[in-house]
Every structure is written in structure tokens, then in C-alpha cells.
Amino acid sequence: MGAIWNRINNFNINNSAKNKLFISLVSVLYGIAGGLIWLTVGKVFLPEIYWGLCFIGYPVVLGGVFGGILYLYNHEFNKKEEKE
Numbered sequence: 881m882g883a884i885w886n887r888i889n890n891f892n893i894n895n896s897a898k899n900k901l902f903i904s905l906v907s908v909l910y911g912i913a914g915g916l917i918w919l920t921v922g923k924v925f926l927p928e929i930y931w932g933l934c935f936i937g938y939p940v941v942l943g944g945v946f947g948g949i950l951y952l953y954n955h956e957f958n959k960k961e962e963k964e
């Protein structure tokens with residue numbers, strides 16, 4: 881997540897837009913990863929589309945949205961910087 885945030889942080893946009901872009905992009909990437917796992921493993925053992933939605937949806941919500949929010953919350957760019 882750090883590499884994604886470093887790329888987004890270089891954009892010349894406000895912090896709110898950066899946060900929204902980061903969470904959206906991380907969610908999409910987690911969804912793609914879950915979909916690829918389902919296509920390789922799940923298609924053989926769990927071929928119904930409902931399983932595909934589970935393999936895509938849970939990583940998006942847990943890893944992408946909640947993980948992205950926790951990542952943004954716990955890093956120093958959201959804390960006030962000390963002036964020297």
C-alpha cells in the first residue's frame with residue numbers, strides 16, 4: 881500500500897481527493913486479486929458465480945476499504961507536522 885500511496889501523494893490535488901483515490905484504487909486492486917484467485921482455484925472447486933462474488937467482494941471490503949482507511953489513519957501524513 882505504501883508504493884500506491886507514494887504515487888498518489890505526488891499528485892497536485894487536495895488531501896481529500898488523494899484519500900478517496902487511494903481507497904478506490906486499493907479496493908479495485910484487491911478485487912482484481914480476489915477475482916484472479918477465484919478464476920484459478922475456485923472455477924474448479926466452486927464454479928458458481930456466487931462464489932466469484934464472494935472471492936471478489938470480501939477482499940474489496942476487508943482489504944481495500946477497511947485496510948485502506950486504517951493505512952491512511954495510521955500514517956504520519958495525517959498528523960500535524962511539527963515546525964522547527
